[in-house]
Amino acid sequence: MAELPILDIQGVGKTYTLGDQRIEALRDANLTVRKGEFVCLIGASGCGKSTLLRIVAGFEAPTAGSALMWSKPIGEPGPDRGMVFQDYGLFPWLTVRENIGFGPASRGLGKAEVRDIVERFVALVGLTRFADAYPHQLSGGMKQRVAIARVLANDAEVVLMDEPFGALDAMTRERLQDELLDLWQRTGLTVLFVTHSIEEAIFLADRVVVMEPGPGRIASEHRITLPRPRDVASPEFNDVRRELGARLHSHHAKKAA
Amino acid sequence: MSEATASGAVPAPAAGQGGARLLARLRPTLLALIVPALLLLFWHLAVKAGMTRLIPSPAEVAEYMVDFAVGGIWDDAFSATLHLHLLASMQRVYGGFALAALVAVPMGLLIGRIPLVAQLFDPFFQLMRPIPVTAWLPLSMILFGLGPRSAFFLVFLGAFYPILLNTVFGVRSVEPRLFEAASMLGCRGNAQFFKVVLPAALPSIFTGLRLGLGLAWFVIVVGEMTGVPQGLGAVIMDGRTLSRTELVICGMIVIGIAGFLSDRVVVLLMNRLLRWSPLHRG
Numbered sequence: 001m002a003e004l005p006i007l008d009i010q011g012v013g014k015t016y017t018l019g020d021q022r023i024e025a026l027r028d029a030n031l032t033v034r035k036g037e038f039v040c041l042i043g044a045s046g047c048g049k050s051t052l053l054r055i056v057a058g059f060e061a062p063t064a065g066s067a068l069m070w071s072k073p074i075g076e077p078g079p080d081r082g083m084v085f086q087d088y089g090l091f092p093w094l095t096v097r098e099n100i101g102f103g104p105a106s107r108g109l110g111k112a113e114v115r116d117i118v119e120r121f122v123a124l125v126g127l128t129r130f131a132d133a134y135p136h137q138l139s140g141g142m143k144q145r146v147a148i149a150r151v152l153a154n155d156a157e158v159v160l161m162d163e164p165f166g167a168l169d170a171m172t173r174e175r176l177q178d179e180l181l182d183l184w185q186r187t188g189l190t191v192l193f194v195t196h197s198i199e200e201a202i203f204l205a206d207r208v209v210v211m212e213p214g215p216g217r218i219a220s221e222h223r224i225t226l227p228r229p230r231d232v233a234s235p236e237f238n239d240v241r242r243e244l245g246a247r248l249h250s251h252h253a254k255k256a257a
Numbered sequence: 258m259s260e261a262t263a264s265g266a267v268p269a270p271a272a273g274q275g276g277a278r279l280l281a282r283l284r285p286t287l288l289a290l291i292v293p294a295l296l297l298l299f300w301h302l303a304v305k306a307g308m309t310r311l312i313p314s315p316a317e318v319a320e321y322m323v324d325f326a327v328g329g330i331w332d333d334a335f336s337a338t339l340h341l342h343l344l345a346s347m348q349r350v351y352g353g354f355a356l357a358a359l360v361a362v363p364m365g366l367l368i369g370r371i372p373l374v375a376q377l378f379d380p381f382f383q384l385m386r387p388i389p390v391t392a393w394l395p396l397s398m399i400l401f402g403l404g405p406r407s408a409f410f411l412v413f414l415g416a417f418y419p420i421l422l423n424t425v426f427g428v429r430s431v432e433p434r435l436f437e438a439a440s441m442l443g444c445r446g447n448a449q450f451f452k453v454v455l456p457a458a459l460p461s462i463f464t465g466l467r468l469g470l471g472l473a474w475f476v477i478v479v480g481e482m483t484g485v486p487q488g489l490g491a492v493i494m495d496g497r498t499l500s501r502t503e504l505v506i507c508g509m510i511v512i513g514i515a516g517f518l519s520d521r522v523v524v525l526l527m528n529r530l531l532r533w534s535p536l537h538r539g
Contacts, residue, residue: 059437079443089438093456093533103442106452134533154442 004071006158006190007033007056011065014051024215025051028065031209031218035157038184038191040205042198042248048216049194053160056192057083069158079103082151084161088143090135096146097122097131103154121153124183141172148180152187161193165200177203181228198248202240203230210248220247313503321503322510335492335504343511345487346477349405350519353412353480354473358466361417365424365465370454382421390415390476398483408480408488415476416469423468427461428454460534463527470523474516489515 009031016023026048033039041049054060055067058077067074069081077083090099101118109117122131125145135143144164151159165173181204184191195201201208205224212219222244226236297315304314313321324330328337367374390411401407431454439445439453481490489508496504531537 057437057441059441076445077437077440079441081441083437083441085434085438087434089432089434091435091438091453091456093459095533102439102444102452106439106442106444106448136533136535150442 003034005032006035006037006070007031007192008068008071009052009056009065010068012052012055012062012067013064014048014055014060015063026055026062027215027217029218033158033190033192035190036188038193038204038206040193040195040201040208041211042195042201042208043211043216043219044196044213044248046213046216047211048213049211050162051216052211053083053162053192053194056158057081057160059083079107079154080156081158081160082154082156084144084147084151084159084164086163086166088135088140088147090143090146090150092135095132095134096127096138099135099146100150100153103150107154117153121149124152125149125179139172140168141176144168144176145179148183152183152189156189158190158192161191163194163196166195173200178229180204185228198241198244199232202226202237202244203232208244210244222247311502313506318503318506318510322507325504325507335495339507339511342487342489342492342508343515345405345485345491346481346489346512347515349408349412349480349488350470350473350477350515353409354416354470356409357413357416357469357473358420361420361465361469362424362462365421365462366428366450366454366458368421369425369428369458370450382418386418386422391479394479394482403484405485407483408477408485408490411476411480411483412473415480416473419468419472420462420465423461423465424458427458427465430461431457460531460537463523463531463537467520467523467527470519471516474512474519477512 009029012026012029013024014026016025029048029052031039031052041052043049051060055062056069056074058074058081074081083089091102094102097118100121101114104114104117122128125148127142127145127149130138130142135146138146147164148159165176168176177200180191183189191204193201193204195204202224208222208224209218210220210222211217224240226240231237300312301315303309304312320330324332324336326337326339330336364378368378369375393411393414394407397407397410401410435453435457436449439449444452477488478490478493481488482494485491489512493505493508496502496508528537
């Protein structure tokens with residue numbers, strides 16, 4: 001890999017101290033992500049996938065190793081790494097428009113500029129009709145569209161997604177997966193996406209990183225070479241799903257033995 | 258009729274439908290009036306039956322209320338003085354309440370946000386809070402003298418703690434997720450105070466203001482025991498001294514109505530400012 005990676009995770013570990021108990025959430029994680037790549041982290045709960053994501057976001061500092069973005073250590077959270085939460089994290093007192101404009105306004109852009117950006121991204125995620133609605137008036141799918149739009153409106157280079165579609169119904173999830181891929185292909189974003197669904201990972205990712213618990217660590221990486229758009233009902237898709245499923249289960253079987 | 262409103266599809270004569278709609282709109286008011294009406298009826302019957310000779314009947318109180326408001330019936334020292342007393346009490350209630358809000362909201366924001374301030378003031382306020390406003394009466398008269406300043410101080414005390422406690426609670430119960438969201442969008446440090454903490458705490462602050470204003474009316478009688486010549490509390494105290502129960506009841510009713518109307522104003526303001534909150538749609 002001659003090209004400089006956008007994200008470079010080297011030997012990253014995270015140990016929490018609770019009273020005199022030490023809990024190792026993540027051990028010796030190594031991962032490099034190239035610009036424009038779509039990487040899914042998958043694994044059972046407790047495998048450290050969310051911890052890894054939160055370290056990249058800057059919400060938590062690693063207790064071992066180094067996490068670099070464009071070769072610089074990741075410090076505080078910032079607009080270059082946008083996060084999309086499973087529970088949306090929208091500001092309930094702001095309208096759709098104001099939520100999307102929050103980032104650009106916080107960065108000190110002028111009023112007119114913020115307005116232009118907001119209109120562009122409201123349209124991009126198809127919420128023009130709901131632009132003045134408050135979050136409690138929106139469905140889960142619409143809320144997640146707002147959450148994605150506010151991150152994109154803020155010029156995020158890396159989008160971190162923590163089981164973003166986990167709380168949505170199956171139909172809405174499929175639509176949002178398609179929309180996300182569409183956005184990704186049009187914008188050249190880099191996406192780090194946490195999920196516990198094998199199907200979702202294979203449908204979305206260029207590369208699937210399998211993690212396992214106790215302590216959380218990266219177990220294996222799999223490049224998904226299926227051509228896009230991918231058909232979840234095709235025999236090829238099923239082959240990959242079976243292979244990856246077997247890999248996940250063998251990790252767990254090993255753990256249980 | 259209620260069936261016709263429930264299912265709009267049922268064809269009905271225009272007049273009947275209009276009547277049904279009117280009834281539907283008046284329904285909450287009508288329901289709310291049942292309990293007070295029953296109380297009035299019981300009061301009336303109890304007086305008629307001679308259960309007490311010290312309490313005047315509702316009709317007598319109503320007559321006196323008219324005299325109290327506009328005069329022309331009894332023409333005594335209290336006739337046509339309602340507006341003077343109401344105005345005097347309102348000044349103390351709103352003044353004391355406004356000062357309490359002005360001190361308690363910023364104080365609560367600081368206590369909720371800055372650990373050092375919390376460590377300095379929290380134990381002190383917890384210790385002071387259980388002391389009833391009535392217990393402060395003698396000390397307040399020594400510190401502020403007989404008269405309106407004492408009343409003002411007691412109202413302030415009564416309104417202060419609910420506003421403070423609810424503001425602290427509001428600040429402390431901001432969802433941690435929202436701080437994460439703000440910081441990853443580039444809003445960090447002190448900027449989060451105005452962009453996240455304040456709006457997120459607003460519903461609790463309003464709860465505190467509502468309780469505080471209610472308590473301000475609640476303690477006005479005590480506040481005006483400090484020897485002020487005018488005020489609804491003073492009227493009630495005078496009525497007691499003069500054994501004029503109808504005067505006492507008139508004072509009670511006016512305080513009740515004034516407190517209720519003040520609360521409606523706060524609720525209207527709250528519904529406007531908290532349009533975004535599903536709990537505050539009005």
